[in-house]
Amino acid sequence: MPEISGFAFPNDVHVTWSLMIVMYPYITGFVAGSFIVTSLYHLFGRQEFKPVARLAMATSFAFLLIASLPLQLHLGQPQRGPSVMITPHFTSAMAGFGILYSFYLVILVLEVWFVWRQEIIERAKRSRGAVRAFYAVLALGTYDQSPEAIEIDHRAIKILAGIGLPAACMLHGYVGFIFGAIKANPWWSTPLMPVIFLLSAAVSGIALLVVLYQVFARLGRRPVEAGAMSALARWLWFFLILTITLELLELIVMAYERSESWLIISELISTRLEFSYVTLQMIVGGLIPIILLAVVVLMNRYLHEKVRNTLSTVAAVLCLMQVFSMRWNIVIGGQLLSKSLRGLRSPYEPEMFGREGVLMAIALMIAPFVILWAFDRILGIEEAEPEGGEGSPAPGGAAEGVRAA
Amino acid sequence: MEPKRDPAQSAGVEPAQAAEQGAATRREFLATTLKLSGGAVVFLMGAGVAADGAGRAGDAKGEAYNWEEHLYAYLVDTSKCIGCGSCVRACKAENQVPDGFYRTWIERYVVGMEDTHVDSPEGGLNGFPPIQVGFVTTKSFFVPKICNHCRKTPCTQVCPVGASYRTKDGAILVDGDRCIGCGYCVQACPYGSRFLHPATHTASKCTWCYHRITKGLKPACVTVCPTGTRQFGDLKDENDPVRLAIEHDRVSILQGHLLTEPQCYYLELDKEVR
Numbered sequence: 059m060p061e062i063s064g065f066a067f068p069n070d071v072h073v074t075w076s077l078m079i080v081m082y083p084y085i086t087g088f089v090a091g092s093f094i095v096t097s098l099y100h101l102f103g104r105q106e107f108k109p110v111a112r113l114a115m116a117t118s119f120a121f122l123l124i125a126s127l128p129l130q131l132h133l134g135q136p137q138r139g140p141s142v143m144i145t146p147h148f149t150s151a152m153a154g155f156g157i158l159y160s161f162y163l164v165i166l167v168l169e170v171w172f173v174w175r176q177e178i179i180e181r182a183k184r185s186r187g188a189v190r191a192f193y194a195v196l197a198l199g200t201y202d203q204s205p206e207a208i209e210i211d212h213r214a215i216k217i218l219a220g221i222g223l224p225a226a227c228m229l230h231g232y233v234g235f236i237f238g239a240i241k242a243n244p245w246w247s248t249p250l251m252p253v254i255f256l257l258s259a260a261v262s263g264i265a266l267l268v269v270l271y272q273v274f275a276r277l278g279r280r281p282v283e284a285g286a287m288s289a290l291a292r293w294l295w296f297f298l299i300l301t302i303t304l305e306l307l308e309l310i311v312m313a314y315e316r317s318e319s320w321l322i323i324s325e326l327i328s329t330r331l332e333f334s335y336v337t338l339q340m341i342v343g344g345l346i347p348i349i350l351l352a353v354v355v356l357m358n359r360y361l362h363e364k365v366r367n368t369l370s371t372v373a374a375v376l377c378l379m380q381v382f383s384m385r386w387n388i389v390i391g392g393q394l395l396s397k398s399l400r401g402l403r404s405p406y407e408p409e410m411f412g413r414e415g416v417l418m419a420i421a422l423m424i425a426p427f428v429i430l431w432a433f434d435r436i437l438g439i440e441e442a443e444p445e446g447g448e449g450s451p452a453p454g455g456a457a458e459g460v461r462a463a
Numbered sequence: 464m465e466p467k468r469d470p471a472q473s474a475g476v477e478p479a480q481a482a483e484q485g486a487a488t489r490r491e492f493l494a495t496t497l498k499l500s501g502g503a504v505v506f507l508m509g510a511g512v513a514a515d516g517a518g519r520a521g522d523a524k525g526e527a528y529n530w531e532e533h534l535y536a537y538l539v540d541t542s543k544c545i546g547c548g549s550c551v552r553a554c555k556a557e558n559q560v561p562d563g564f565y566r567t568w569i570e571r572y573v574v575g576m577e578d579t580h581v582d583s584p585e586g587g588l589n590g591f592p593p594i595q596v597g598f599v600t601t602k603s604f605f606v607p608k609i610c611n612h613c614r615k616t617p618c619t620q621v622c623p624v625g626a627s628y629r630t631k632d633g634a635i636l637v638d639g640d641r642c643i644g645c646g647y648c649v650q651a652c653p654y655g656s657r658f659l660h661p662a663t664h665t666a667s668k669c670t671w672c673y674h675r676i677t678k679g680l681k682p683a684c685v686t687v688c689p690t691g692t693r694q695f696g697d698l699k700d701e702n703d704p705v706r707l708a709i710e711h712d713r714v715s716i717l718q719g720h721l722l723t724e725p726q727c728y729y730l731e732l733d734k735e736v737r
Contacts, residue, residue, distance in 0.1 A: 068583055069564060069649075069657065072659070075650065132646075134643065134644015134645070134663075138642075142623045147623055147625035150621045150622055150623040152645065153623040236647075240617075240651055243650065397654065398655070
């Protein structure tokens with residue numbers, strides 16, 4: 059049994075929402091965050107994001123495919139999971155998940171199809187036998203590569219991105235809503251919660267792309283484009299500042315109001331969450347990357363490319379950790395405090411094995427990268443043919459690189 | 464949305480079903496005996512008991528119960544509680560509540576001008592051992608807790624599949640055959656009344672002993688309370704003592720600011736109690 063300091067309601071000593079519920083917003087955060095990056099190019103025409111736009115979309119897709127797994131793994135009766143979609147109870151915030159998830163999945167699959175349609179056709183033409191049949195099915199039987207058809211593709215991509223961006227934001231803002239709308243828990247109950255979740259999703263998505271972009275470039279023996287890296291660093295800095303500001307504001311308001319829950323929340327932060335909140339979320343994952351990124355953004359022209367990339371990568375890795383600790387502190391932290399507002403339970407330690415264990419969480423984090431690798435093998439994440447005369451890699455370059463790894 | 468379930472069936476999904484059927488047979492037997500022996504038993508046991516027994520006999524067949532004719536409420540007079548823990552033990556036995564989880568519990572408050580100490584060792588299951596506190600105690604009392612069966616309850620609101628619902632007679636129940644075990648209702652309950660059952664992996668909570676009250680009995684905790692701290696009544700009965708108390712006395716509810724409209728009312732509630 060966990061140790062209790064103060065008084066907790068006797069049923070409040072169990073951590074009902076385990077590590078899987080920490081993984082769930084972390085993973086959907088990547089879905090939304092990388093979609094924001096791809097939208098910056100496809101929707102808002104930010105050319106500097108062109109080199110990462112496809113990678114971002116593929117990343118969003120790869121994470122989306124496993125986004126519902128942690129929820130499913132967490133359920134006490136997993137075989138009844140589909141009833142959330144079949145017989146949803148609409149007053150529940152959770153009932154919206156099925157609808158939002160499927161809607162976004164449809165939009166993203168369509169968008170991926172339009173973006174990669176040329177590659178699918180090319181590959182269908184190049185290959186033969188079963189492989190050809192496979193790509194022919196993917197191409198849905200249409201091999202139209204006329205300029206008019208490509209123009210239609212572009213328009214479709216734009217429209218889908220226009221629907222996809224709000225859908226991605228809803229999908230993740232809604233995760234914040236699940237917590238923010240629980241009036242029973244003062245650590246969760248704030249209208250800021252969906253906003254904080256959304257902003258930190260952008261942070262995690264961009265940070266992941268900073269790292270992924272360099273890994274992919276290295277594996278594919280392609281240069282890392284300075285413009286794309288600076289742009290990613292700049293937007294990462296921007297979203298990180300917003301996130302940390304709101305996360306602090308939430309606390310400051312609570313403290314200044316001297317709300318009834320502040321006494322126990324201040325104890326929660328200064329004892330149980332001291333390391334994961336103060337050290338990881340705020341200092342190592344917040345303050346330090348803000349400084350590093352400030353150097354990258356403000357002193358961009360004085361920095362050697364290698365220094366800039368290294369600083370950005372270090373900052374990005376810290377940001378990834380910051381977002382994870384933020385998810386942890388919200389989901390787990392909220393359950394360490396009893397609704398009696400008089401007591402805290404001892405820190406939660408997830409099990410190692412089992413459905414909701416650490417190994418499963420690691421497997422869940424690896425899975426999207428396996429999907430990404432498969433995506434690259436099947437469709438090729440980077441463009442096969444250079445558009446606009448840029449120094450693009452040889453067809454299948456990235457794929458070979460990944461294979462070599 | 465109003466639930467369209469048969470209340471008897473709802474009661475049937477509770478784990479106590481098997482035990483209850485045995486008890487029902489016993490009760491039927493007793494009821495028949497009462498009817499057959501007629502006047503002699505009335506003479507021996509007093510008219511009040513006989514009337515009560517006859518009421519039960521009618522309901523025990525499960526035909527007469529109409530959930531639209533009742534609206535239940537619970538009343539706790541905290542000044543009477545002696546912290547004996549009988550209610551917690553009775554609840555555990557009646558509903559097979561797993562170890563370490565509680566459908567009802569008792570809190571002990573030891574209050575002074577400087578500090579307050581609150582505890583609930585094992586939910587009060589084995590009563591309360593003597594306690595030393597490091598401040599001058601000016602008052603001390605016990606507060607029994609139970610699901611508040613709120614009218615505007617967040618727990619049924621957040622259930623993604625509608626497995627948690629409010630019956631027409633006012634009880635909040637969980638359909639164990641529909642619950643997916645997501646735990647959202649556990650998070651949403653401000654009173655800590657719910658838990659995920661470690662064996663069934665579905666949400667579990669106080670049902671006001673729905674299998675008993677639909678047969679005209681009181682919840683187990685009320686039946687065993689030796690001091691009358693815990694009372695259970697029907698708001699649709701104008702002469703019900705619980706209804707009269709809620710109507711005419713100064714009653715409190717827990718965490719009223721959350722506007723969940725609890726149907727568990729308290730007399731003599733102290734400010735320290737949340």
